[in-house]
Amino acid sequence: MKRHPILVGNWKMHGSRSSSVELMSSIASGVSMRPVDVALCVPFPLLQLAEETLGSSTVAWGAQTLSENEDGAHTGDVSARMLREFGCSYVIVGHSERRSAHGESDEVVAAKTRTALQARLTPIVCVGETVFDREAGLAKSIILRQLDAVMSTLDEVERERCIVAYEPVWAIGTGLTATPEQAAEAHGWIRSRIAEGSAVAAESIRILYGGSVKPSGAKDLFSMPGIDGALVGGASLISESFVAIAAAAA
């Protein structure tokens, strides 16, 4: 089965109420004819705007994290049910910025993934090594440790419902994109590991690359086997850039 490409924008803590409608609308009209799934993961306060602006378009929307808890006394957290209420289809889990700045462990990332799945959200599970890991020859073991921590807690059907994003920490926001070969190699490690549990899941699961993805180079990246799209930070805040990356993915 050929996997359908998907491009996800991660707006991180960018965007404002006043500027976002124009950016969302411009992206939605730019990608509307492209045979690629597109989603924007925006800050929580912009979810209602996303629902109003993107609701009648082909672009889906989502959040950048969620609570692993269903509800209760968790000040500052947002539940999966709340995300569903605002029409989210996707949620990013385990982004390296959450792992490092918010101390999210592999166990927490696994719990968030399960909570997302139970709420019928599609989790975009991020894994990736630091530059120190890579230089020490530990990239593969770190990536697979992060992956196993999540996948080992899911059944086959749940695994198929996940998206995995390979985001080398050294490439995020640095302008240093992994080479297509480096990205494809890591995607190969991830898919082979999933195949050990289920060949069907490995064949159907979409694996995205993230880290300084720009229009230049996007075509080369997407032409590599096993790269099913991208998780885009900075370039998702510039409509022309994001639309050009979508064109390269289609």
Ligand SMILES: O=C(CO)COP(=O)(O)O
């Ligand atoms: O972290 C990322 C997406 O989740 C990548 O960010 P940049 O595209 O800005 O490097």
